[in-house]
Amino acid sequence: MSGSRGRALAAHWPQRRLEARAPTHVQKNSAPRLRLAPARYYDWRRIDSANRAHVPSMAQNQLWVPYDGELSWPINEPKRQAAVDCMARALSRFLALRSRLYLRRGMLVVDADADGAASAIEGQHESQQSILSGLCAACRRRAAIVGHTLCATCRSTPLVLMPGPTLVESMYSCSHPKLLLTHETAQTISRLFKKQSFVFETMRQSKAFEMMALGVLDDSTSDISDGNFFFDDSWTANPHSPFLGTMRYPSRVHEASRRDERNHVKVGGIGLRLRAHVVSLATNWLRRVDDLHRVAFAKLAMTSSSDADVQFTIDFFADLIARRVTRTESDDMTSPKFEVTTLEAESEKRFVHARQRATAEVRRDILRMIDLRDTLSDAEERILVLESYSRRLAVAELLRSPPPELRAGKLPFASMIDVALLSETLTCTDRFATAAERDAAIREIVAQALNPACLLASIQESIDAANCWRHPRSFFLAIVQKHTPASTAISVPPPPWANTHDDWVYRTAEAWMRGRQRTGLDLTSLRIVLLSSMLIEMLASERSPFEPGVLKAEHIVSVAGSVYQCASSASKALCEQLRPLLAGVEYAQARTAVLQSQCNHLDTEMQHALCPLSNFSIRDLMTCFWPGAPLFSALAHALGRRTKECMVVKPEPGYEEFVQTSLALFLPIISSSRLALGVDKLTTTMHE
Known part of the structure; x- marks a missing residue:
């Protein structure tokens, strides 16, 4: 400051000191002082790092302002225009800063945050400089075009330093108040990042x-x-x-x-x-096997009202098969021993429920066979049976579905007498008016039998066999399969979850079960036991279709x-969902990097941005450009227009609030930089 303008200001403000003064927090003999040149000749790049060690960080966000109660300072019109022009040039450089750097290796982009550009690759200072300058780390030549996957000289993968967005671009991305980075937004971003890592x-x-x-x-x-x-x-x-x-x-x-x-x-x-896919395939396969059982056994071909229980068991068996095939869990539930035990337990449960039913069926069949014997013999109870309609119906039902004891033997009961005619005689009510007429008709049927004496003996043997009946063991089917003739075997279709074309033969126990043994199983239980028996036999085979992991x-x-x-x-x-939330993160990272520019790659660029303001004191800048100053409202429009003219990367059209936001961030940096050099030291502070 010189000439008449300087003398007038000095006379008006005699207490103002224009010379540089050391900061009050630096103690005597603590560090060598740096002799400063006038502001217009001062080069910010020649500051010694030892002098910065005693300066507080700009991240403290403390702004030094005048003591006047309001931000005012007598500045004439030419100086205002000069201040606007210099501040516009400084802001254009400041808003063009790129706080984040990205390293691109081939087609892979890696974030290199504040200091990541120099530490991305292990090596000496030369390799670090090659990254910072955008050279190939192998042949030491500059990469031809950003984005090429190979170096044009050595054909190796180049490492290219790519700048991130400018400060004004990140500032515009979070200009809306809802896009600011708050504590709730940070928690939401962290939660979404965890989900994103799981998705990747x-x-x-x-x-x-x-x-x-x-x-x-x-x-x-x-x-x-x-x-x-x-x-x-x-x-x-x-x-x-x-x-x-x-x-x-x-x-x-x-x-x-x-x-x-x-x-x-x-x-x-x-x-x-994968397990669900195998479950669906195994379910369809077990249904086909169940249909084979229904066809093989004539009794099972009839529709049963308890198909829901069979379907539930098929789903359970399909889940066991899927656990073993896909091997998606490493526990004891995938072992063959566990599966065989589970199948045997399912059969045992069915037989436990059938035990009481089988006992009741044996007692009922014994009483019916006794009535049948009395009806065909000359006993005194013969007329009593014929006079009772319920007893005649029970005997007729026994003839229509004879028990296993009557079907067993070398000469079955149905082959010695006309069973259909005898059943019709017992149940018909129109042809016989009295019991004597019905008795005469039955005598004629017995007389036409193959051997009447053997007929009564066969019925008595069946009664004795039923009295000696004991309930079989639950796993009897797995035992009798070894002794079942091949004529009763059922060809099971191969499972569809593996590329195998072997036909699996399942040997049933139809003759032994139907002719020599009572089980007490209803249609539902019998189908379930047959399925479990088939699976047990397949698991015991050397070439089982349920191979783990196939x-x-x-x-x-x-x-x-x-x-x-x-x-x-x-x-x-x-x-x-992350795109609007990360807008505030980008500006917050850029703001932190700018405030801590003394320790990253923005130091030199920040010093270049401060150079146009070296002729103005902090009091002048605060009077003109602090957003709360009375003079700022008159200079804001001109400052914004002039700043856009100086900028290369211009803000978005219609975004006029960038001036206030950038000044609120830029003025504390100017104050902290002046304080670091010992100039423009004021007496009061104001937080941003």
Whole structure:
């Protein structure tokens, strides 16, 4: 400051000292003082680092302001215009700062935050300089074009330093008050980042499954493999692996108006989806086997009202098969011993419920066979049986469905007498008016029998055999299968979850069970016991179709592709939700990097931005440009227009609030820099 203007100001403000003074917090003999040149000749790049060690950080956000009660200072019009022009040039440089750097290696972009540009690659100072200057670390030559995957000289992967957005761009991204980074926003971002990491891990796992399954398919086409996919043991070691878990994530916000109406996307759980796929295949397969049983046994061909219990058991058996085949859990539930024990326990449960029923059936059949014997003999109880309608109906029902004891033997009861005619004679009410007429008709039927004496003896043997009946053991079917002739075998279709074409033969125990033994099983229980017996026999086979960890590669490809598509959809939804939240994070990181510019790559650029203001004191700048000063309202429009003219990367159209926001951040930095040099020291502070 010189000339008449300087003398006038000095006369008006005699207490003002224009010379530089040392900061009060620096003690005597604590550090060598730096002799300062006048402000217009001062070069900020020549500051010694030892002098900065005694300066408080700009991150403290303390602003030194005049003591006057209001921000005012007598400044004439030429000086105002000069201040506006210099501040516009300083702000244009300040708003063009790029606080974040990115290292691009090939097509991979890595965030290099504040100091990451120099520490991204281990090595000496030369390799660090090559990264900062955008050179190839292998051949020491500059990379041709940003984004090329290989260096043009040595054909190696180049490392290129890519700048992030400018300060004015990040400032505009969070200009709305709802986009500011608050504590609640930070918690939301952290929660969404955890979900995003889970989604990315799911995508990686599903893609790995799909590629390995495609490799198996390629080998199977060249007759190297049979097309079966084998699960590795390392995939079952960690029960918290992403392909074992599931996650429900809300869809995009604009797709629903209320929270309870939002659709959900299930992400992850590729192991669980593979198991569900095998469960569906095993369920259909067990239904086909059950249909074979219904066809093999004439009695089972009838419709039963308890098919729901059979379906529940089929679902339970299908889940056991899926656990063993997919091997998505490493526990005792996938061992063959556990599965056989479970199947035997299911049969035992059915036999326990059937024990009481079988005992009642034996007693009922014994009474009916005694009435049948008395009816065919000359006993005195013969007329009593014929006179009772209920007893005649019971005997007729016994003839229509004879018990196993009457069907057993070398000469069954049905082959010695006309059973149909005898049953009609007992139940008909129109042809016989009295019991004597019915008795005469029965005598004629017995006289026409093959051997009347043997007929009564056969009935008595059946009664004695029923009295000696004992309930069989629960696993009798698994024992008699070894002795069943091959003529009663059922060919079971191969399971559809593996590429095997072997026909599995299941030997039933129809003749032994129907002819020599009572079980007490109803239609539902009998079908369930037959299914469990078949599974026990297959598990005991040397070449069991339930091999652990074997699945068709085609199923792996389809399920992995579906999981990847769901994870990709969730990833896009997460990116849409994170985009407005990360706007405040970007500006907060840029603001922190600018306030701490003494220790990162912004130091030199910050000093260049401060150079145009070296001829103005902090009191002048505060009087003109502090947003709370009376003079600022008159200079704000001119400052914004002039700043846009000087800027290369201009703010968005219509965004006029960048002047107040940038000045509120830039003026504390100017004050802290002046304080670091011992100039423009004032007496009071104001927090930002």
